[in-house]
Amino acid sequence: MRTRLIIPTPETVRSRAERWLDVERAAVVEITSEEKGYPVESAFVSGEMRGWRAAEPGPQTIRLIFDQPQKLKQISLVFEEKEIQRTQEFVLRWSSDGGNSFREIVRQQWNFSPPQTKREVEEYQVELSNVTLLELVIVPNMSGGVARASLKSLRLS
Secondary structure, eight states, rough: OOOOOOOOOOHHEEEEOOOOOHHHHEEEEEEEOOOOOGGGGGSSTTTSOEEESSSSSSSSEEEEEEEEEEEEEEEEEEEEEOOOOOEEEOOOOOOOSSSSSSSEEEEEEEEEEEETTTTEEEEEEEHHHEEEEEEEEEOOOOTSSSOOOOEEEEOOO
């Protein structure tokens, strides 16, 4: 067998080469709440520092309703928590019929424990066709309390 050692491609080169969906042009975004200064649009803009944050504690929903059915191959989510120790759960699901029925992609829990564990990065390789709606439901603290949901970034390709 012939083998060859290669140098891994740096992460910055890979991410620049990826073609992310322009969500602002491709979908209507519905949200349950939004803190002033942390609009949901900032979670879809590359290089944006703030991301989205809910205006109130408790479960929150971000729903993307696509103008045209989409084919999705990759979903990237980044969550950050710099202040409160908590266990968060999110559910990512999709629909091909405008939200009449859903298929779950993932249900994930994550323990934030700042300053050691303050960032959750999730990358999913998927094969989804005719996606008319993508929904992210975030339960910011499984124990209840005053934690607010936030989303640093959401990218789709």
